[in-house]
Amino acid sequence: MIERLSILIVEDNAADRMLLSAIVSRQGHRALTASNGLEAVALFDRERPHLVLMDALMPVMDGFEAARRIKQAAGEALVPIIFLTSLTEGEALVRCLEAGGDDFLAKPYNRVILEAKINAMDRLRRLQETVLQQRDLIGQHNEYLLNEQRVAKAVFDKVAHSGCLDAPNIRYVQSPFAVFNGDLLLAAYKPSGGMHVLLGDFTGHGLPAAIGAMPLAEVFYGMTAKGYSLTDVLREVNAKLRHILPRGVFCCATLLNVSFQRQAVEVWNGGLPNGYLLRVNGERVPLVSRHLPLGVLEPAAFNDACEVYPVSLGDRVFLFSDGVLEAGNKQAQLFGEQRLLSVFADNQKPQALFDEIQQALLQFSGDQQDDVSLLEVSLVEDGQVKRPPLTFSDNGHNHLLDWSATFEFRGETLRYFNPLPFLLHLLLEVQGLRPQGAALFTVLAELYSNALEHGVLGLESSLKANAEGFADYYRQRSDRLAHLTDGFVRFHLRLLPEGGGGRLRLRVEDSGAGFDPQLLLPQPDDALRLSGRGLALVRQLSERCQWGDGEPGVCVEFSWKAGA
Amino acid sequence: MSDIHIDSAVLAALQDVMEDEYPVLLDTFLVDSEERLLLLRQAQQEADAQNLRLAAHSFKGSCSNMGANMLAGLCKQLEEVGQREQLDLAAELIEQVEREFAIVRILFKSERQRYRH
Numbered sequence: 001m002i003e004r005l006s007i008l009i010v011e012d013n014a015a016d017r018m019l020l021s022a023i024v025s026r027q028g029h030r031a032l033t034a035s036n037g038l039e040a041v042a043l044f045d046r047e048r049p050h051l052v053l054m055d056a057l058m059p060v061m062d063g064f065e066a067a068r069r070i071k072q073a074a075g076e077a078l079v080p081i082i083f084l085t086s087l088t089e090g091e092a093l094v095r096c097l098e099a100g101g102d103d104f105l106a107k108p109y110n111r112v113i114l115e116a117k118i119n120a121m122d123r124l125r126r127l128q129e130t131v132l133q134q135r136d137l138i139g140q141h142n143e144y145l146l147n148e149q150r151v152a153k154a155v156f157d158k159v160a161h162s163g164c165l166d167a168p169n170i171r172y173v174q175s176p177f178a179v180f181n182g183d184l185l186l187a188a189y190k191p192s193g194g195m196h197v198l199l200g201d202f203t204g205h206g207l208p209a210a211i212g213a214m215p216l217a218e219v220f221y222g223m224t225a226k227g228y229s230l231t232d233v234l235r236e237v238n239a240k241l242r243h244i245l246p247r248g249v250f251c252c253a254t255l256l257n258v259s260f261q262r263q264a265v266e267v268w269n270g271g272l273p274n275g276y277l278l279r280v281n282g283e284r285v286p287l288v289s290r291h292l293p294l295g296v297l298e299p300a301a302f303n304d305a306c307e308v309y310p311v312s313l314g315d316r317v318f319l320f321s322d323g324v325l326e327a328g329n330k331q332a333q334l335f336g337e338q339r340l341l342s343v344f345a346d347n348q349k350p351q352a353l354f355d356e357i358q359q360a361l362l363q364f365s366g367d368q369q370d371d372v373s374l375l376e377v378s379l380v381e382d383g384q385v386k387r388p389p390l391t392f393s394d395n396g397h398n399h400l401l402d403w404s405a406t407f408e409f410r411g412e413t414l415r416y417f418n419p420l421p422f423l424l425h426l427l428l429e430v431q432g433l434r435p436q437g438a439a440l441f442t443v444l445a446e447l448y449s450n451a452l453e454h455g456v457l458g459l460e461s462s463l464k465a466n467a468e469g470f471a472d473y474y475r476q477r478s479d480r481l482a483h484l485t486d487g488f489v490r491f492h493l494r495l496l497p498e499g500g501g502g503r504l505r506l507r508v509e510d511s512g513a514g515f516d517p518q519l520l521l522p523q524p525d526d527a528l529r530l531s532g533r534g535l536a537l538v539r540q541l542s543e544r545c546q547w548g549d550g551e552p553g554v555c556v557e558f559s560w561k562a563g564a
Numbered sequence: 565m566s567d568i569h570i571d572s573a574v575l576a577a578l579q580d581v582m583e584d585e586y587p588v589l590l591d592t593f594l595v596d597s598e599e600r601l602l603l604l605r606q607a608q609q610e611a612d613a614q615n616l617r618l619a620a621h622s623f624k625g626s627c628s629n630m631g632a633n634m635l636a637g638l639c640k641q642l643e644e645v646g647q648r649e650q651l652d653l654a655a656e657l658i659e660q661v662e663r664e665f666a667i668v669r670i671l672f673k674s675e676r677q678r679y680r681h
Contacts, residue, residue: 012622013596013622013625013626014592014595014596015589015592015593015596015626015629015630016625016626016629018582018585018588018589018592019578019581019582019589019629022581022582022583022585022589023581026581057618057621057622086621086624086625086628107624107625107626107628107629108574108628108629108631109629111577111581
């Protein structure tokens with residue numbers, strides 16, 4: 001059953017007008033009548049009928065002009081006009097169409113044909129109405145979506161860009177809307193010096209791809225700032241993503257732990273293309289994906305094993321998102337790893353390499369690609385990287401000044417638990433120590449790794465004298481740690497008020513054969529680089545550093561003055 | 565009724581569509597046609613071929629709707645005369661139109677009478 005339409009009949013001949021009016025009314029529609037074009041236009045403006053039956057030749061204003069005006073007044077809505085005519089010349093019919101007519105009805109009128117034409121025109125009219133509604137709806141949805149993306153991007157930028165991508169040893173290229181391609185680039189200073197870097201690539205596009213970036217960035221920054229290790233961060237990120245993301249959404253990622261003091265880079269690659277460690281001497285070490293992406297495996301099945309590479313000043317790590325290798329050109333070819341490696345091979349000036357890769361991509365694909373993320377991290381002197389002070393979120397009214405505590409972490413605990421974030425958190429409740437937080441954490445980290453690696457695990461630091469030994473050292477470290485059942489590391493913390501300020505005495509001892517003071521003596525550069533550098537640092541950063549004076553282990557002190 | 569002048573099938577269809585309004589339609593046609601005839605005469609006297617053509621075209625349309633086929637045919641010839649600007653042929657044709665309309669009028673009047681009873 002067709003809905004009731006209002007139909008405007010424009011006809012100068014009274015009998016014909018009457019006849020049409022009767023036909024249309026009997027079909028259940030409402031008939032409006034006009035006897036010339038001018039009346040018709042006025043009536044159209046007033047009544048907005050759905051459809052017009054229009055005689056062509058009329059006095060005052062003919063049907064052609066009236067049709068033009070009605071079509072104009074109707075705007076985007078389709079108001080079908082059926083010309084009533086006994087005109088037969090082709091030219092006259094063309095004029096009807098040019099004036100905006102949609103169909104013809106010849107005299108004498110045939111009821112059945114008129115009804116069929118009205119129905120056909122009504123279908124067209126409704127189709128157009130639907131198209132317009134859907135267009136407006138799509139427009140609204142699109143506006144809504146863009147707005148959501150703007151808000152999401154603003155929030156995301158706040159979260160993701162709170163890190164240190166602007167550090168002098170980092171160069172990167174990333175589209176401002178990369179997050180909606182699922183690309184993610186994060187870098188953060190560790191409290192012990194050095195930095196954690198992450199290049200991630202979520203599956204999918206748009207908001208679903210961006211949504212996982214927020215919790216990932218939160219975990220990455222939060223845990224890095226609290227002193228957690230790269231493997232702690234990896235485990236937490238994987239567990240969190242696995243828990244919150246729907247099946248099929250995950251994050252291919254490479255994480256780096258860059259240690260300027262230890263001159264080592266730890267790498268974990270899950271599903272991203274090969275990165276490269278490019279040494280100053282030109283040697284190129286591929287950083288291969290050895291894991292499933294983050295968010296795929298259950299926590300128990302997740303493998304956090306990293307590869308550790310010794311590095312020297314000027315060595316660089318390059319990381320690439322999928323978009324680099326998959327950048328396409330007009331011939332639908334992909335940029336691919338071969339082209340990327342030949343850019344490496346052709347490079348003359350090391351500093352130009354990063355730009356050369358970008359240029360090669362641009363030349364190949366012809367325009368900027370939205371999903372290309374590219375990162376270069378250089379190993380520089382520790383002092384060249386300026387770390388911002390640690391930030392705190394409490395109310396600043398803590399006065400924990402007079403206490404002491406001893407912690408002993410034993411065998412199995414040492415296998416799984418990293419005590420450093422816990423200790424740092426405790427110590428930084430003391431406001432006076434906060435300005436020295438970074439130095440304190442560096443010292444704590446060095447003393448702990450010395451106690452664990454040499455004391456508890458019995459590793460020989462002389463192993464690290466060359467690159468093979470270096471790798472061997474870290475292999476043995478993880479083997480022995482995995483099977484650790486005995487031994488301990490003890491932290492003795494003692495806080496003393498002192499002339500309005502205060503003093504921290506921190507002693508670290510372990511179950512091993514004893515601390516080797518030889519490591520603290522001045523050593524030649526080479527040895528320094530691969531082994532005892534950390535302990536030299538302890539001496540440099542702490543106010544006093546003692547060992548072997550009757551108490552086991554190493555004792556360091558930090559003090560602060562009133563009002564600090 | 566003579567089918568040469570008026571198509572009785574068309575009249576039956578009109579009666580079906582118009583129902584009670586059928587006699588009004590017949591009256592309206594007759595009144596309207598008198599007016600068209602005047603316009604035809606006037607155009608011929610003023611030797612206005614364009615108006616002659618328009619008036620004949622419009623008359624033709626309503627005649628065909630009312631089933632007055634012979635009258636519609638004469639109007640068609642008159643329309644063509646107007647289009648070709650052969651005004652010398654117009655007077656003779658208009659007379660034929662008037663004669664035919666006189667017959668049609670009688671037939672419609674009687675149809676109207678018949679319907680009333």
